[in-house]
Amino acid sequence: MxxxxxxxxxxxxxxxYLPEQGVVLAESILAAICLILAYVLFAIVMIFMERKVCAAFQCRLGPMRVGYWGLLQVFADVFKMxxxxxxxxxxSDHVLYSLAPYIVIMSSVLTFSCLPFARGLHALDFNIGVFFLMAASSFGVLGILLAGWSSNNKFSMIGAMRSGxxxxxxxxxxxxxxxxxxxxSGTMQISAIVExxxxxxxxxxxxxxxxxxxxxxxIAGNAETNRAPFDLPEAESELTAGYHTEYSGMHFGFFYVAEFMNVFIVAGIASTLFLGGWAPLYIPGFDAFNTAMGYIPGIVWMLGKTFFVIWLLMWIRWTFPRLRIDQVLVLEWQYLVPIGLVNLLIMTICVVMGWTF
Amino acid sequence: MKRNRKKTYVGTVFQAIHSLLTGLKVTMKEFFTPKVTEQYPENRSTLQISERHRAQLYMPTDEEGNNRCIACGLCQSACPNGTISITTTTVTDSETGKSRKVLAEYHYDLGSCTFCQLCVNACPKEAIKFNNKFENAVFDRSNLILKLNK
Structure with a gap:
């Protein structure tokens, strides 16, 4: 479709019905409403999934009481918040203190709008898509640093510095x-990457x-989202709640939702770049199979892959213990970056020599 | 082979991957095992409470309804917080003419019992035991004082 x-x-x-500028404005508002609705919807699904998957990994059932199979639990949580x-x-620095959660959620929504959900169902798509996506996702850390700094609390500060x-x-x-x-892929445009x-x-x-x-x-995406085993910025046992210790109500809710949605975004980018985005499974030579797969709509493929990657991330999260701050940095600078650089070189050689399929 | 051989960079990478995969395998197994959560009020019909669970003191009786208590009072004195109180009467045996203490009333206050089992251990005749009927909530504290002998 x-x-x-x-x-x-x-x-x-x-x-x-509208002049040209009015059309642009109306379309922007429509797109923004759709995006924010989708964002909230996926956040709710994510929180419910997190609870259930976490419970399954710990040999529990998770929420079972509020609604059938605990389905209304998340709504109860949100209402409480x-x-x-x-x-x-x-x-505290009142301006920065109230600004910080909005910066975090803004960066998260902006990155979310880069995800391609199906052919044509793609809010932000231009020729430097991957660059834009990285820029948008990385200014969320500014919000976290501001939150830690403006809270006037040592735990928040330590958490924010670690997070930074x-x-x-x-x-x-x-x-x-x-x-x-x-x-x-030879291109940075996200739609072209999927194509x-x-x-x-x-x-x-x-x-x-x-x-x-x-x-x-x-691994790096898990660290980006500040989740275990890289949850040092909000290590409960050491820093109460890290950078959002002093926040309450919906300001805390924004941090919470942004954190969950960053997991969705990391998984969405992983499925776009590695698992084909909304592209159906294609095996060269099996024409009947490929046509059958083509009948499944792209949005189902995209969400299926995304939630599979989210499940992988949750599996990692609920398996490993938290790393120490020096171990986190050693892992990054002594292992992941060199391996990533060598891997980039290998990929370049493969592409140049035509050793790809 | 030296014991404290320094590992190479590549060696540590593969060792780390191996150890991470071991952990992931464990949690994956856990993901598919049947869950241990008991959904209590719904599963009352299938609920399995351990035989050794101490929920309430009771006096086992034989077919004729006689208990084995000899009213020695050892359970009463073994109890650390005065949960058990025994009243006795003296009866005279009609054949031998000897007088003997028998149990009149065995009062047990469930509300102050700590389920330490010292009374059961003290009893020389195994006249008292704990059962596993754990749903002991009542609306008044006076309902917790139970008379064990019939």
């Missing part, structure tokens, strides 16, 4: 992995270097 028919229909409809008071801290050190370091590995896939995977996903086309990049991306 091609969503461009729907979007062009809406566009021509609006053009009939909404009715809580937003406390302002004495001697960790996220800026791991940004490098994420970037190298993305670069490896950009070398393979070129219609005849085979990059993880199969790029074989060994793509697999190594995928594993490094999963």
């Amino acid at each position: 091609d969503f461009t028919t729907i979007t062009t229909a809406i566009n021509s409809l609006l053009c009939r 909404l009715i809580k008071e937003i406390i302002s801290i004495k001697r 050190g960790q996220m800026i370091s791991y940004e490098l590995s994420v970037g190298l992995c993305m670069l490896t896939m950009v070398v393979l 070129s995977q219609l005849d085979g996903w990059f993880i199969f086309k790029g074989h060994i270097p793509a697999c190594i990049a995928f594993v490094i991306y999963l």
Whole structure:
């Protein structure tokens, strides 16, 4: 299914009634509403999935009481969060303190809008898509640093500094992995990256270097989202809650939702770059199979792959213990970055020599 | 072969991957094992409580309804917080003419019992035991004082 028919229909409809600038404004607002609704919807699904998957890994059942199979648990949580008071801290930097959660959520929504959900169902798509995506995702750390700084709390500060050190370091590995896939695809436009995977996903086309990049991306992506085993910035046992210790109510909710949605975004980017985005499974030679796969709509493929990668990330999260800060940095600078660089070189050689499928 | 051989860089990478995969295998197994959560009020019909669970003191009786208590009072004195109180009467045996203490009433206060089992251990005749009927909630504390002998 091609969503461009729907979007062009809406566009021509609006053009009939509004001047040109009005059309742009109306479309932007429409797209923003859709994006934020999708963002909240996926956040709810993610929180529920996190609870259930976490429970399964710990041999429990998870929430079972609120609604059938605990389905209404997340709504109860959100409602609780909404009715809580937003406390302002004495001697905190009030402006930055209230600004920080919005910066975090803004970066998260901006990155979310780069994800391609189906052909034509793609909010931000231009020729330096991957660059934009990295830029948008990396200014979330600014919000975290501000939150830690403006809270006037040593735990928040330590958490924020750890988060800064960790996220800026791991940004490098994420970037190298993305670069490896950009070398393979030859373009930075996200829609073009997905289009070129219609005849085979990059993880199969790029074989060994793509697999190594995928594993490094999963590790670095987990660190980017501040989740265990890289949850030092909010290590409960050491720093109460890290950078969001002083936040309450919906300000805390923004950090919480942004953190969950960053996992969704990391998984979405992984499925776009490595697992073909909305491109169906294609095996050369099996024509009947490929046509059958083609009938499954792209949005199902995209969400299926994304939630599979989320499940992988949760599996990692609920398996490994937390690393120490020096171990985190050693892992990044002594292992992931050199391996990522060598891997980039291998991928370049493969592409130049034509050793890809 | 030297014992403290320094590992090479590549060696540590593969060793780390191996150890991480071991951990992932363990949790994967756990993911598919049947879950241990008991959904209590719904599963009352299938609930399995361990035989050795101490929930309430009771006096086992034989077919004729006689208990084995000899009213020696050892359980009462063994109890650390006065949960058990025994009243006795003296009866005279009609054949031998000897008088003998028998149990009149065996009062057990479930509300102050710590389930330490010292009374059961002290009993020389195994006249008292713990059962596993654990649903002991009542609306009034006076309902917790139980008379064990019939």
